[in-house]
Structure formats: C-alpha cells, structure tokens
Amino acid sequence: MEVVPAEGLVQRLRASLPAPAVVTVTCLPHHGPREAVGTAVDLAAAGYTVIPHLAARSVADRAExxxxxxxxxxxxxxxxxxIGGDAAxxxxxxxWSGALMEDIADLSGGTLGMGVAVYPEGHPGTAxxxxxxxxxxxxGLASWCVTQLCFSPDTLHAYPSRLRLAGIDLPVWAGVPGPVRVARLLRLAGSIGVGQSLGFLRRSAGGSETGSVVRQLISSASYDPAPLVAALDGAGYAGLHLYSFNDLAGLAASGMIRA
Incomplete structure (x- = not known):
C-alpha cells in the first residue's frame, strides 16, 4: 500500500493495517526525498516492511x-x-532515474533492491x-516495476503482455486506487503524480466504459476498485499496489485491508 508522508501517519497506519505489511512512501516535490526516507525509517521502526520513493530530480548530489x-x-x-520525479x-x-539507480547500486554495494515506474497509458512528456x-x-538494475494509476480495465489487463513484447521481463505490480472518497481522489491525484490517469475518465466519456467509471465517480461517494481488480485476473501481474491517498480509515472500513 502506498502512503503520503503526513503527521501522525504511523499511528493512523497501525490502526488500519498491522505490521509487517508492505508500505511504500511517496516522494513529492514539496516534500523531497528527505521526508520520504524519514517517514520510511519511522515506519520501519514500527515494524513495517517499507519502500521509500527516491525522486532523481530532487536529489542534490551523490553525497546526499x-x-x-x-x-x-x-x-x-x-x-x-x-522515479524521475516531477520537479521542474x-x-x-x-x-533521470537511471542515473540515480546506478549510484544507488554503487553506494549500497548492490544490497538495495530497486523498483521502477511503468506507464500503461503512456507518459505526457515521453513517446x-x-x-x-x-x-x-x-x-538490469531493477528488481520489479509498478504501474502508475490506471482506471481502464482493458488497458491494465493488456499491459503485462505489452511489456513482454517490448523486451521487459521484470515482475510487474498493478497500481490501483483503493475505495477512496471521490472528492479526495480527484483533489490529490495530480499532486502525487498520477493525475494523468484521470484523463482516461474524460476519454471514456461516451464510450463503452462510461457506466463503469465515469457514472460511478459522478454518482458515488467512493470509487469502487472491484471491477478494475477483477479485470486483472490472468493478466500476469505479481500482485496489487494499492494507492491509498492516505484514506486509511475508509480503506479499513471497506474490508480491502484488515487491522
């Protein structure tokens, strides 16, 4: 499950998801890697299996x-x-992230595993x-990859096969939103680097998936990830990477995670 650095996060997480669950910590431009790593260290001390995000464009030098x-x-x-990161x-x-990965491998003596982001719907700045x-x-330096948030069941289901055809054989985890309150999802998606996936909602308007996604977001208090998760069956994913948007109480109430 992915969380955003915030005050009281360790206590809130303990109430919703017991250690040693796997938790990833985002690295936002206004927080920087210091906040992500600091939060990760606190979570590790609380018994969680933690994976901090490191944004290449936010790291000043090799010493840092x-x-x-x-x-x-x-x-x-x-x-x-x-990740490369969203810093201007x-x-x-x-x-770019590859240069950071080379130095991480060197500085850690190869002891730190590394995950990378992949983009089922493409990236707005890269062909x-x-x-x-x-x-x-x-x-060659990565151990696994995670898809950026995607709302399209068909796109997400087909993506592992697309990666294999492109010569990528890393284990891939499907990045899906939890049953998060819609207002929070729309407000925070851009700020945590997954706002581009919301373009699917606009593109699907008037299409075959309108009822399953757009109408749901308009008429419901919370997004229901069940249809998206069901579409992943047999697609070849290693597992789910849950974007929580820090709506931990809502996730616990949904039964998707268990305290």
Whole structure:
C-alpha cells in the first residue's frame, strides 16, 4: 500500500493495517526525498516492511544520496522505488532515474533492491518507444516495476503482455486506487503524480466504459476498485499496489485491508 508522508501517519497506519505489511512512501516535490526516507525509517521502526520513493530530480548530489542509502540500510530497509520525479528542474546531476539507480547500486554495494515506474497509458512528456527504451536500459538494475494509476480495465489487463513484447521481463505490480472518497481522489491525484490517469475518465466519456467509471465517480461517494481488480485476473501481474491517498480509515472500513 502506498502512503503520503503526513503527521501522525504511523499511528493512523497501525490502526488500519498491522505490521509487517508492505508500505511504500511517496516522494513529492514539496516534500523531497528527505521526508520520504524519514517517514520510511519511522515506519520501519514500527515494524513495517517499507519502500521509500527516491525522486532523481530532487536529489542534490551523490553525497546526499549516500546519506539516504545509509539511512535505509541502517533501518533495515531492503528496497527503494526510483522515479524521475516531477520537479521542474533537477536539483543536481540526476536528470533521470537511471542515473540515480546506478549510484544507488554503487553506494549500497548492490544490497538495495530497486523498483521502477511503468506507464500503461503512456507518459505526457515521453513517446512510447522512448519509454520502452529507457525501461530496457534500467531493467538490469531493477528488481520489479509498478504501474502508475490506471482506471481502464482493458488497458491494465493488456499491459503485462505489452511489456513482454517490448523486451521487459521484470515482475510487474498493478497500481490501483483503493475505495477512496471521490472528492479526495480527484483533489490529490495530480499532486502525487498520477493525475494523468484521470484523463482516461474524460476519454471514456461516451464510450463503452462510461457506466463503469465515469457514472460511478459522478454518482458515488467512493470509487469502487472491484471491477478494475477483477479485470486483472490472468493478466500476469505479481500482485496489487494499492494507492491509498492516505484514506486509511475508509480503506479499513471497506474490508480491502484488515487491522
């Protein structure tokens, strides 16, 4: 389950999802990797299996990265999730995630596993063939990948096969939203880097999936991920990566996670 750094997060998480559940911690531009790693260290101390996000464009230099690697290793954190990040300009020499991954591998002596993001609906700033090329370049250092949030059952179901055809053989986890309050989903999606997936809602208006997605968001208090999750059966995913939007009480009440 993915969470956003916030005050009181450890206590709220304990009330909704018991350790040693796997929790990933986002790295937002206004928080930076220091906040993500600090939150991850706190969660690790509380007994969780934690994966902090490290955004390449938010890391100032190799020395700063070395401090994050050391903090992770000292806390018993075994994996990090490496992204390029949404910062308008790079804070240091890491303009893309592949360069950061090379230094993480060197600084950790290969002891830190690394996950990377993949994009079932594409990326607004990168062509499809370029996405595939850079992913092939990174997969020698990566251990797994996670899809960015996607609302389209057909697109998400077909994506593992598309990756294999592109020469990507990493285990892939399907990024899906939890049963989050719709107002919160719409408000926060852009700020945590998954706003582009909401374009599917606009594209599907008037299409065959209007009833299953658009009408639901208009008429319901909460998004129901059940149809999306059901569509993943047999697609070849390693598992689910749940975007919580920190709506932990709502997730616990839904029965999708259990305290």
């Amino acid at each position: 990265l070395g401090r994050y690697v050391a903090l992770c290793r000292d806390a018993g954190i075994a994996d990090v999730f490496v 300009t790079a804070a240091g020499p890491y303009a 499809e063939d370029e996405l595939a090329r850079t992913l092939r370049a990174k997969q």
